[in-house]
Amino acid sequence: MNRRRSTGSATEAAAGNGLLDRRSLLAAGAGSVGLAGAPSALGAADLSIEPWMREPGSPFTGYGQPSRFESKTVRTSASAPGTTGAGASRTPLQRLNGTITPNGLHFERHHSGIPDIDPDAHRLLIHGLVNRPLLFTLEALARYPMETRIAFIECGGNSGALYQKEAAQLDLQASHGLLSCAEWTGVRLALLLEEAGIEPQARWLLAEGADAAGMSRSVPIKAADEALVALYQNGERVRPSNGYPMRLLLPGYEGNMNVKWLRRIKATEGPTMTKDETSKYTILLPSGKSLQFVFPIETKSVIAYPSPGITLPGAGIYEISGLAWSGYGKISQVEVSADGGKSWAPAALREPVLPKALTRFRLPWRWDGGPAVLQSRATDGSGYVQPTRDALITERGSRATYHFNGITSWAVGEHGEVRHVYA
Amino acid sequence: MNRRRSTGSATEAAAGNGLLDRRSLLAAGAGSVGLAGAPSALGAADLSIEPWMREPGSPFTGYGQPSRFESKTVRTSASAPGTTGAGASRTPLQRLNGTITPNGLHFERHHSGIPDIDPDAHRLLIHGLVNRPLLFTLEALARYPMETRIAFIECGGNSGALYQKEAAQLDLQASHGLLSCAEWTGVRLALLLEEAGIEPQARWLLAEGADAAGMSRSVPIKAADEALVALYQNGERVRPSNGYPMRLLLPGYEGNMNVKWLRRIKATEGPTMTKDETSKYTILLPSGKSLQFVFPIETKSVIAYPSPGITLPGAGIYEISGLAWSGYGKISQVEVSADGGKSWAPAALREPVLPKALTRFRLPWRWDGGPAVLQSRATDGSGYVQPTRDALITERGSRATYHFNGITSWAVGEHGEVRHVYA
Numbered sequence: 001m002n003r004r005r006s007t008g009s010a011t012e013a014a015a016g017n018g019l020l021d022r023r024s025l026l027a028a029g030a031g032s033v034g035l036a037g038a039p040s041a042l043g044a045a046d047l048s049i050e051p052w053m054r055e056p057g058s059p060f061t062g063y064g065q066p067s068r069f070e071s072k073t074v075r076t077s078a079s080a081p082g083t084t085g086a087g088a089s090r091t092p093l094q095r096l097n098g099t100i101t102p103n104g105l106h107f108e109r110h111h112s113g114i115p116d117i118d119p120d121a122h123r124l125l126i127h128g129l130v131n132r133p134l135l136f137t138l139e140a141l142a143r144y145p146m147e148t149r150i151a152f153i154e155c156g157g158n159s160g161a162l163y164q165k166e167a168a169q170l171d172l173q174a175s176h177g178l179l180s181c182a183e184w185t186g187v188r189l190a191l192l193l194e195e196a197g198i199e200p201q202a203r204w205l206l207a208e209g210a211d212a213a214g215m216s217r218s219v220p221i222k223a224a225d226e227a228l229v230a231l232y233q234n235g236e237r238v239r240p241s242n243g244y245p246m247r248l249l250l251p252g253y254e255g256n257m258n259v260k261w262l263r264r265i266k267a268t269e270g271p272t273m274t275k276d277e278t279s280k281y282t283i284l285l286p287s288g289k290s291l292q293f294v295f296p297i298e299t300k301s302v303i304a305y306p307s308p309g310i311t312l313p314g315a316g317i318y319e320i321s322g323l324a325w326s327g328y329g330k331i332s333q334v335e336v337s338a339d340g341g342k343s344w345a346p347a348a349l350r351e352p353v354l355p356k357a358l359t360r361f362r363l364p365w366r367w368d369g370g371p372a373v374l375q376s377r378a379t380d381g382s383g384y385v386q387p388t389r390d391a392l393i394t395e396r397g398s399r400a401t402y403h404f405n406g407i408t409s410w411a412v413g414e415h416g417e418v419r420h421v422y423a
Numbered sequence: 424m425n426r427r428r429s430t431g432s433a434t435e436a437a438a439g440n441g442l443l444d445r446r447s448l449l450a451a452g453a454g455s456v457g458l459a460g461a462p463s464a465l466g467a468a469d470l471s472i473e474p475w476m477r478e479p480g481s482p483f484t485g486y487g488q489p490s491r492f493e494s495k496t497v498r499t500s501a502s503a504p505g506t507t508g509a510g511a512s513r514t515p516l517q518r519l520n521g522t523i524t525p526n527g528l529h530f531e532r533h534h535s536g537i538p539d540i541d542p543d544a545h546r547l548l549i550h551g552l553v554n555r556p557l558l559f560t561l562e563a564l565a566r567y568p569m570e571t572r573i574a575f576i577e578c579g580g581n582s583g584a585l586y587q588k589e590a591a592q593l594d595l596q597a598s599h600g601l602l603s604c605a606e607w608t609g610v611r612l613a614l615l616l617e618e619a620g621i622e623p624q625a626r627w628l629l630a631e632g633a634d635a636a637g638m639s640r641s642v643p644i645k646a647a648d649e650a651l652v653a654l655y656q657n658g659e660r661v662r663p664s665n666g667y668p669m670r671l672l673l674p675g676y677e678g679n680m681n682v683k684w685l686r687r688i689k690a691t692e693g694p695t696m697t698k699d700e701t702s703k704y705t706i707l708l709p710s711g712k713s714l715q716f717v718f719p720i721e722t723k724s725v726i727a728y729p730s731p732g733i734t735l736p737g738a739g740i741y742e743i744s745g746l747a748w749s750g751y752g753k754i755s756q757v758e759v760s761a762d763g764g765k766s767w768a769p770a771a772l773r774e775p776v777l778p779k780a781l782t783r784f785r786l787p788w789r790w791d792g793g794p795a796v797l798q799s800r801a802t803d804g805s806g807y808v809q810p811t812r813d814a815l816i817t818e819r820g821s822r823a824t825y826h827f828n829g830i831t832s833w834a835v836g837e838h839g840e841v842r843h844v845y846a
Contacts, residue, residue, distance in 0.1 A: 061498075
């Protein structure tokens with residue numbers, strides 16, 4: 001226990017409009033900066049014996065579930081007209097904390113629903129430009145050496161609405177919820193390819209899923225270095241909605257390429273030009289041309305608390321908190337602004353910062369009750385800085401829908417309400 | 424993609440009875456070491472169009488669940504006679520991989536069932552030897568700065584059966600399943616205590632839960648430095664079975680002290696001598712005296728694959744995989760033996776190795792089909808080495824039940840069956 005007295009530095013300004021030094025509330029008592037609103041002169045008598053202490057609670061269960069009081073912490077979803085399983089569901093990022101997404105809330109993007117795969121009947125074929133085609137049962141694959149890593153997956157279409165001319169009034173789940181992070185365990189794809197014996201002219205891979213859409217994407221062969229055929233997600237077998245019994249994990253690459261229900265890897269000379277890399281998942285430019293095969297997710301960040309739909313209960317100290325991520329590697333810095341980008345203060349990053357994983361950032365803020373525009377700006381290990389929305393639109397126009405990674409702005413109004421604005 | 428040819432080093436012996444170098448299967452093609460049993464001359468025609476590819480799959484759900492084919496991956500539980508909620512449930516470690524335990528499978532130890540707590544009615548009181556007692560609603564607490572860390576929790580009674588004179592035939596879930604690991608997010612207890620203003624004579628804390636047992640433990644005040652009042656587990660709110668809406672997290676300390684449904688922290692001069700630290704959670708020595716207040720979990724490891732209940736399908740290459748952990752800090756090394764401790768080879772550790780978190784280790788092994796006794800031995804950052812069972816029994820006798828951390832031995836029989844032995 002740190003018994004030293006709090007000092008003036010606890011409230012040291014780090015940037016304009018109330019942003020405090022990131023070490024403020026960690027080094028000094030929060031009482032000194034006005035966090036507590038609790039009454040004094042309390043004792044044990046002030047604690048009620050609540051109804052749930054008066055009788056034994058419920059028994060053990062084989063597989064646990066969240067509290068019934070958390071029924072709003074669910075994914076929201078939308079499907080294409082006439083379908084129930086061609087669409088996406090979104091992670092409620094504004095209701096979560098930390099960096100891991102629990103498996104029940106990992107976002108989904110399906111093209112023809114969730115197949116009900118019998119793992120004993122499922123096969124993975126590796127063929128094409130290989131010396132020795134291989135067909136794996138799950139049991140055979142599970143004998144291979146495994147690797148474990150934490151990685152985010154973000155849909156290439158996440159935050160696509162932020163290309164629009166007017167700032168849409170969406171909550172964080174609707175604007176950024178095609179983003180999740182998990183601990184994945186599986187077999188290195190490179191090991192399987194080496195065993196099959198890749199032929200020299202092979203430069204691409206086709207990855208195909210066992211859903212009714214046969215969803216498939218072309219993957220440059222160099223991506224195999226980091227790729228896993230993932231069998232486990234957050235410790236347990238990958239769930240049906242995330243590819244049971246196996247999915248391709250391509251850390252940092254747009255979500256659609258992380259093919260679920262993986263059944264086939266074919267080594268090819270060039271890309272296969274599948275539906276999802278020609279009619280979709282390309283970036284339409286102002287010239288009318290499209291950028292194709294843009295794979296890594298660009299460095300990006302967003303503030304989760306506060307965010308639209310949340311109302312601050314009054315002036316005072318808050319902890320601004322959010323997520324930063326990069327498909328290129330590690331986040332090196334996240335800065336926060338409370339004045340729409342005029343001044344910036346560095347946020348604290350949760351350690352250890354892992355490459356191609358979500359990074360949680362935090363910064364204390366004293367809201368004076370006046371107008372504020374909150375922004376976050378991430379920098380990755382290469383020095384690349386998340387662009388302003390204006391800079392991104394100048395480059396890509398506003399007809400694009402994929403790979404939006406611009407700085408996002410939340411305006412705090414006089415009653416504490418938070419709105420999405422372009423600033 | 425690594426195109427280099429596999430070399431002889433792929434099968435280099437690292438210790439007796441078939442243990443291979445930990446880098447073997449990562450650096451070289453597995454084909455060269457006989458992992459694959461797949462037929463050759465395959466093509467796409469060899470892949471069946473399975474039933475689940477012939478029609479659209481199931482629709483989106485708000486909160487996902489595991490595959491129906493994974494119905495055996497559940498916790499097992501036992502309660503005291505006449506109760507349904509005074510006992511423990513165990514994590515199926517032999518069916519999991521990686522290091523994170525999914526929330527639905529985190530082990531539980533309840534003393535009077537799982538209370539159904541309304542988070543709006545719940546309060547946390549901080550009182551006793553403080554200048555300013557504080558009473559927190561969940562909403563007030565959630566405004567405080569948060570921290571996120573990955574930590575294991577192990578029940579002090581985990582593997583207690585291994586003190587017995589005969590090697591019990593238990594699977595890993597039964598022998599070691601009171602052990603789980605999650606990413607926890609919450610408020611630093613030290614920050615709350617500092618705000619309340621701890622008086623100089625306070626050296627201990629009483630932590631009390633809001634279950635019908637009012638389960639409570641005394642905690643030395645220095646533990647507050649690392650302690651969290653945890654509100655989130657693996658990203659979502661802590662579940663009822665793990666303390667909803669808040670629990671004490673004391674990284675590295677025996678599980679029972681990580682008080683669930685936390686309602687009260689009282690600063691005291693000495694320990695309160697609660698039921699669970701006097702009649703239980705003490706270590707009975709051969710002399711008849713008991714060790715009391717043994718808090719940190721000693722450095723320990725166990726092999727999860729293979730483990731009792733699993734049968735190896737035949738001679739060949741396998742990846743031995745398991746978990747290591749220490750309540751004192753980081754794991755620095757895990758060694759594996761296939762000959763009952765005569766020779767040892769260093770296993771690969773999953774990076775990053777985090778303090779007071781589960782660490783996954785892996786090592787390739789060529790089983791020749793003959794008898795083998797598999798063991799793992801962990802070393803922590805201080806140089807402490809996990810003791811043999813004999814050494815532990817010599818010190819503590821066999822009437823102890825808590826804090827067993829001896830080396831555990833799995834014998835592989837000629838038909839590949841795995842049994843628990845004392846070796």
